[in-house]
Amino acid sequence: MVALTPVITRSIDQARSSGAGFHAEPVVRRGALQQTILALTEGTRLTEHEDEVPASLYLMHGAIRVEAPEPFVIQQGELHELPDRRRAVVAVEDTVMLLTAAAEGGTALHEYVLAPG
Secondary structure (H helix, E strand, O other): OOOHHHHHHHHHHHHHHOOOOOOEEEEEEEOEEEEEEEEEEEEEEEEEEEOOOEEOOOOEEEEEEEOOOEEEEEEOEEEEOOOOOOOOEEEEEEEEEEEEOHHHHOOOHHHHHEEOO
């Protein structure tokens, strides 16, 4: 079991102290299932990418803008399935989210897809 409430504070503090404004912390990795806490400071942009891996984001704190052909905003408390088309993510404010993905082969998505850009 992972207590997520303390993870929110710790993750955003680590993102603020990093030079990139970004922190990733895997919380569940079992086979293809991955859940990773991502924290971004306001204005941090994650690299534009395209991925066919089924994934969703749950916003635990803050808000992000997903830049895609049809851009949209996800706010605190919202769960959103990610589109499988080119997209980038920008933190509208300091944000902590839970990325859930089913990655074939167990590749850690946060290490190569969701790097600050």
